[in-house]
Amino acid sequence: MTLPDSGRAFVFGDQIDTDLLAPGHLMKLDPDALAAHCLEAIDPTFASTVRPGDFVVAGLNFGLGSSREQAAVSLKRLGVRAVIARSFARIFWRNAINLGLPAVTLPEADQIAAGDLLSLDLGAGRLTNQTPGRTYAFAPFPDHLTAMMRDGGLIAHLKRSAASQTGAAA
Amino acid sequence: MAGANAIKGRTLVEKIAAKASGRADARAGDLVTAEVDLCFAHDSSGPRRWAPMLAELGRGLWDPSKVVIASDHYVPAVDAESAAILSLTRRFAAEHGVGRFYDMEGIGHMLLAERGLVRPGMLVAGGDSHTPMAGAFGAYAAGYGATDMAAIAATGRTWLQVPATIRIDWRGTLRDGVTAKDMMLFLCRELGMDNGFRAVEFAGPTVEAMSMPERLVLTNMAAELGAETGVVAPDATTFAWLRDAGAPVEDEAAARAWASDPDADYEAVHRLDAVELQPMIALPHSPANSVAVAEAEGRRIDQAYIGACVGAKLEDLRMAARVLKGHRVAPGIRLLVAPASSRVTEAAAREGTLAILMAAGATLMPSGCGACAGMGAGLLADGEVCISTTNRNFKGRMGHAGAEVYLGSPYSVAAAAVEGRIVDPRGYLNQRRAAA
Numbered sequence: 001m002t003l004p005d006s007g008r009a010f011v012f013g014d015q016i017d018t019d020l021l022a023p024g025h026l027m028k029l030d031p032d033a034l035a036a037h038c039l040e041a042i043d044p045t046f047a048s049t050v051r052p053g054d055f056v057v058a059g060l061n062f063g064l065g066s067s068r069e070q071a072a073v074s075l076k077r078l079g080v081r082a083v084i085a086r087s088f089a090r091i092f093w094r095n096a097i098n099l100g101l102p103a104v105t106l107p108e109a110d111q112i113a114a115g116d117l118l119s120l121d122l123g124a125g126r127l128t129n130q131t132p133g134r135t136y137a138f139a140p141f142p143d144h145l146t147a148m149m150r151d152g153g154l155i156a157h158l159k160r161s162a163a164s165q166t167g168a169a170a
Numbered sequence: 171m172a173g174a175n176a177i178k179g180r181t182l183v184e185k186i187a188a189k190a191s192g193r194a195d196a197r198a199g200d201l202v203t204a205e206v207d208l209c210f211a212h213d214s215s216g217p218r219r220w221a222p223m224l225a226e227l228g229r230g231l232w233d234p235s236k237v238v239i240a241s242d243h244y245v246p247a248v249d250a251e252s253a254a255i256l257s258l259t260r261r262f263a264a265e266h267g268v269g270r271f272y273d274m275e276g277i278g279h280m281l282l283a284e285r286g287l288v289r290p291g292m293l294v295a296g297g298d299s300h301t302p303m304a305g306a307f308g309a310y311a312a313g314y315g316a317t318d319m320a321a322i323a324a325t326g327r328t329w330l331q332v333p334a335t336i337r338i339d340w341r342g343t344l345r346d347g348v349t350a351k352d353m354m355l356f357l358c359r360e361l362g363m364d365n366g367f368r369a370v371e372f373a374g375p376t377v378e379a380m381s382m383p384e385r386l387v388l389t390n391m392a393a394e395l396g397a398e399t400g401v402v403a404p405d406a407t408t409f410a411w412l413r414d415a416g417a418p419v420e421d422e423a424a425a426r427a428w429a430s431d432p433d434a435d436y437e438a439v440h441r442l443d444a445v446e447l448q449p450m451i452a453l454p455h456s457p458a459n460s461v462a463v464a465e466a467e468g469r470r471i472d473q474a475y476i477g478a479c480v481g482a483k484l485e486d487l488r489m490a491a492r493v494l495k496g497h498r499v500a501p502g503i504r505l506l507v508a509p510a511s512s513r514v515t516e517a518a519a520r521e522g523t524l525a526i527l528m529a530a531g532a533t534l535m536p537s538g539c540g541a542c543a544g545m546g547a548g549l550l551a552d553g554e555v556c557i558s559t560t561n562r563n564f565k566g567r568m569g570h571a572g573a574e575v576y577l578g579s580p581y582s583v584a585a586a587a588v589e590g591r592i593v594d595p596r597g598y599l600n601q602r603r604a605a606a
Binding site: 015017018019020023024025027028040041042060061064065066067068069072087088089090091092093094095098099142144153154155158159162 | 201214215219223226227244249251252255297298299301313314315316317318320321324325329363364366367396398456543544545549562564565566567568569571
């Protein structure tokens with residue numbers, strides 16, 4: 001899906017866990033149905049108001065808890081452009097990147113307000129908040145992860161590597 | 171920095187990362203490609219997610235003998251959807267020649283431990299966040315999501331950034347009625363849950379004196395600290411457990427090398443005294459919201475739940491039985507017991523522990539992740555309150571988002587079931603001693 005150049009910030013706090021992102025008792029639902037419940041326990045209107053290209057902005061330890069990839073899948077299905085957080089839980093961070101959903105660690109994420117218009121330049125390591133007119137730099141991802149996201153995620157990346165050089169792994 | 175590394179000792183996790191990546195040395199922060207020794211998944215995160223990705227890659231399992239699959243989340247099936255997930259899992263295991271497929275025999279993490287499938291020095295990749303539990307055997311055991319796991323299942327490899335290690339040194343003897351669970355609820359509060367990309371090593375005389383089941387609680391809840399893995403160095407207790415599991419370690423002296431060097435480069439070392447510790451209760455909605463039981467006393471409950479990988483081993487059932495013997499669950503309160511595996515149920519039945527729980531009015535549930543994962547039976551309605559031996563109490567995890575879950579040890583959960591409110595369980599233990 002081609003996303004617009006900029007999107008609105010949906011701002012959440014610290015310790016947003018995987019049960020908030022993908023409630024356990026709904027995990028049998030198909031991905032789109034599950035995504036409709038994403039974060040509803042703390043923001044009942046999020047899933048219905050977020051539009052493709054919008055951003056999720058959060059505080060510390062975003063995505064803690066379960067390994068359930070549906071937490072990241074739900075955000076991707078809703079068209080979220082990227083998650084910007086002060087820090088991430090490890091499994092969620094890997095899951096997001098494996099799906100091609102950028103998870104950007106930005107200590108200044110708490111300076112972003114709900115509704116601010118953001119744009120992301122992943123290659124340059126730059127997030128711009130157009131509303132107050134501020135640009136933030138973040139540490140670039142390691143090369144193999146940048147390549148993976150560029151290919152559209154881990155599975156697409158593995159397919160591509162296998163096609164170009166037989167037997168290569170991530 | 172390289173010079174400093176060359177002379178510093180190595181942590182257990184750095185040693186395993188070096189072996190798994192075929193390097194002479196691997197240090198915290200290094201990015202390596204590692205060969206996985208054991209690949210574990212369950213019915214929710216495994217075959218149903220792997221199958222389409224393996225098909226897309228045009229690959230099967232890299233080595234079925236290194237794959238363990240346990241159906242533990244949707245067991246037993248309660249509707250057509252969960253039945254379909256279990257059916258798919260069975261077919262996948264058969265078609266791919268997975269010999270170690272456990273169909274409704276218990277929770278995967280418990281099965282890895284009780285069947286002796288984890289060896290010191292292994293790199294274990296599991297499709298579940300509580301995979302670190304296997305680190306109690308001196309393994310580097312980390313949880314991954316379904317795409318990472320599908321790639322591991324297909325290639326046997328993954329990338330990892332070698333985590334720095336935080337060492338927790340416990341000394342002193344736990345007071346009667348205080349458990350490994352209380353230690354971990356305390357640590358969740360003290361260290362917080364944001365220790366991602368790090369390993370936590372549990373050491374010191376208190377840990378050395380602990381049984382394997384209690385050590386498994388420490389490493390299991392390393393997940394709640396946010397850690398990539400929890401580890402305990404293998405010792406005589408580890409080797410005795412593996413012998414009893416029918417999977418003895420051939421060269422115990424060599425296996426003892428899977429320990430951190432005395433001069434290992436830790437990110438931090440915390441020294442704690444177990445004698446000081448009280449029974450801990452985590453208030454809703456986070457394991458880090460833990461308080462000494464005195465501060466939670468009097469909170470009313472509707473349900474008490476003894477279950478999950480962390481809280482329904484035979485030893486946990488024995489703790490509950492010690493409190494419940496001669497007592498009844500309070501009127502209007504339900505006590506649900508879901509033993510961690512069928513072997514646990516069998517052993518608890520054989521030794522009489524189960525009879526004590528049943529006589530107290532407990533309801534016996536199937537072995538599986540059950541209500542803890544929000545998938546099985548025993549979920550909560552809006553406004554209901556549960557105290558649970560499980561490891562997480564996030565909002566909405568065990569049913570309705572308006573439910574409240576408290577976490578405690580099996581002693582604390584059993585005592586709350588008797589009174590219908592949270593109490594210090596040690597009153598029940600002392601009572602029994604006075605009566606005896």
